[in-house]
Structures are given as C-alpha cells and as structure tokens.
Amino acid sequence: xxxxxxxxxxxxxxxxxxxxxxxxxxxxxxxxxxxxxxxxxxxxxxxxxxxxxxxxxxxxxxxxxxxxxxxxxxxxxxxxxxxxxxxxxxxxxxxxxxxxxxxxxxxxxxxxxxxxxxxxxxxxxxxxxxxxxxxxxxxxxxxxxxxxxxxxxxxxxxxxxxxx
Numbered sequence: 006x007x008x009x010x011x012x013x014x015x016x017x018x019x020x021x022x023x024x025x026x027x028x029x030x031x032x033x034x035x036x037x038x039x040x041x042x043x044x045x046x047x048x049x050x051x052x053x054x055x056x057x058x059x060x061x062x063x064x065x066x067x068x069x070x071x072x073x074x075x076x077x078x079x080x081x082x083x084x085x086x087x088x089x090x091x092x093x094x095x096x097x098x099x100x101x102x103x104x105x106x107x108x109x110x111x112x113x114x115x116x117x118x119x120x121x122x123x124x125x126x127x128x129x130x131x132x133x134x135x136x137x138x139x140x141x142x143x144x145x146x147x148x149x150x151x152x153x154x155x156x157x158x159x160x161x162x163x164x165x166x167x168x169x
Contacts, residue, residue: 010042 013034020027 008041010038010045013038013041 016034018024018030
C-alpha cells in the first residue's frame with residue numbers, strides 16, 4: 006500500500022500509558038507528510054522533465070534519421086549527377102569527334118576537287134599554249150613565205166595607190 010501525504014497527516018495512533026508524546030508524533034508526522042509531498046511534487050516534475058527529454062530525444066532521433074536519409078539521398082543524387090555528367094561528356098566528345106572527322110573528310114574532298122580542277126586547268130593552259138605556239142609558228146611561216154615570194158607583177162606607175 007502506498008502512503009500519501011494525506012494518509013500520513015491523518016494517521017492516528019492508539020494511546021497507551023507509556024506511549025510517545027502525541028504532539029511530537031504529530032509534529033513528526035506533519036514533517037514526514039510535508040517531505041513526502043515535496044518528494045512527490047519533485048518526482049512528478051522529474052517525470053515531466055523525463056517525458057519532455059524523451060520527446061526531445063525522439064525528435065532528435067527522427068531528425069538524425071531524416072538527416073541520414075537526406076545525406077544518403079544527396080550522395081545518391083550526386084553520384085547520379087556525376088554519372089550523368091560523365092555520360093553527357095562522353096556523348097559530346099563522340100559527337101565532336103564525329104563532326105571533326107566529317108569536317109576532315111569534307112576538307113579532303115575539297116582538296117581533291119581543287120587538285121583535279123588545277124590539273125584540268127593546267128592541261129587546258131598547256132593545250133592553249135600549244136595552240137598559240139602552233140598559231141604563232143604558222144603565222145611566222147606565213148610571214149616567212151610572204152617575204153620570200155617574189156611579186157608576179159610590179160605595180161604600174163600610172164596607177165595611184167588606193168586610199169582606204
């Protein structure tokens with residue numbers, strides 16, 4: 006059976022001849038009752054503090070759990086972002102290499118076309134020079150022939166030269 010401060014303060018003892026002093030007993034019981042009331046109040050306060058501390062601990066534990074989950078999520082997100090960035094980098098690098106290769110092939114094709122055009126133009130120039138040399142040579146021969154020819158008839162003196 007638990008005693009309350011009220012039980013202690015209301016406690017009555019039977020009287021005997023050689024018993025204790027009633028006032029002393031009563032004063033002691035009052036003192037014990039007061040101290041028990043204080044102890045119960047302190048116990049109640051400590052129980053409330055304990056409950057508050059447990060609630061805070063649970064809150065902190067929940068926050069710790071949330072922080073751990075957030076940290077894991079952040080690490081996972083960071084790893085995914087890093088992987089994604091690496092894939093994107095690789096893709097861009099492959100695209101850049103393919104584009105560079107295409108540009109190189111196009112440049113080589115253009116160089117080949119220009120060389121072919123140059124070769125064709127060189128052939129045309131050489132043919133033109135040959136034709137000019139031939140024309141010049143034939144004109145030279147014609148001039149030489151004309152110079153070597155003797156006139157068949159001399160012009161008459163009575164004919165006057167024509168003016169055009």
